[in-house]
Amino acid sequence: MALKPKDIALRAASALVLAPAAVLAIWAGGFWFTGLIVLGGIMLALEWARMSEPQDWRAVGMAVAAGVIAPVIAAHIGQMSLAFVLLVFGAAIAGLVSNRRGGEGLDGAYGVLYLGWPCILLVWMRDLNADQGLYWTVLVFAVAWAADILAYLVGSAVGGPKLWPRFSPNKTWSGFIGGLLAGMIAGGVMAAWLDMGALTAFWGAVLGLLAALATMGGDLWESALKRRFGVKDAGNLIPGHGGLLDRVDGLMFAVIVVAIGRLIVLMIGGNA
Incomplete structure (x- = not known):
């Protein structure tokens, strides 16, 4: 799939409107x-x-x-x-x-x-915890957003073999790999930058990789659901993205993986 500057610009404009509200709410808790x-x-x-x-x-x-x-x-x-x-x-x-x-x-x-x-x-x-709750929430959003954005950009720029053409004809293996790498890097950087107890940079990268994999899986799963219901987008709320579900489908799966990671850290490090 060729890179489409207009699509990217529309997505970026939507993100610039929506992201600040999400960031402020995450910060405020x-x-x-x-x-x-x-x-x-x-x-x-x-x-x-x-x-x-x-x-x-x-x-x-x-x-x-x-x-x-x-x-x-x-x-x-x-x-x-x-x-x-x-x-x-x-x-x-x-x-x-x-x-x-x-x-x-x-x-x-x-x-x-x-x-x-x-x-x-x-x-x-x-x-769960004033500081740690903020850090872990930032982690899940950073990983999911990084994986989603880079998967789209790499897939659009590089193209190549399709990942699952039956349900999502536009997704490519190149985008899938780009998304995984982006999530892994985001997880490692967040863990190194923030004080997240037993979650070191290495394990943050591992968790980021798994959460990015879940992000990709959530995106594919929603594509399969839309195909089952015979719709192109879940809605038309967000220009360039479709509905809200089209925007957070991967995040919804990444949250589960990161929450499991949070439980493991709690068991290892107590209230860290």
Whole structure:
């Protein structure tokens, strides 16, 4: 795929508008970060409903949004066990609503689980410790963004064999490798720059590589979902990117990997 300067410029302009708000919320933490996640969760739920249940997306979207927001709030107040219980119940209720509206119940239930898990883990990671929560949240965003951006730029500039043409005809092996290298470097740099306890620069690079792999996998998984639902983009909210889900699909998978890394460091280094 040839490099398209207009596409890159449009993506960059969108990022310049959205990135500062995300960065400020990450820095502030607490209510502000949770508010960002709640707002994002609502938007993602509506996009999911439009994509999976277009015949009655409003009712399904509200059910999925409620199933995501309730556990996020529970996570914010430190009730992680309750958050996961609410996530399961929210998925069940969204599935029932979807089924009653003539849709596929599993799609409604899966939407809550698909969107809810990373939202809960992001809030948990940011709120866990004042300084460490900030550092680990910065790490996951830095790795996911670096992997996503470099995969696009390298794939556009170099081209070559397609990665998975059946579901994502534009993604290439060159972009995949570029994204992995970018994530590995970002993870190592963040771990070296920030005081992250037992996470040294080497292990930060390893974690960055795994999180970048998850980012690529999340992007491909969303491409497969869009192909299943017969849509090109999850939405049209962000110029040059499509919907919000198109922008954070890789981040949602990277969060899970980094959260596991955070748990390992906690077990090794206590409250570090």
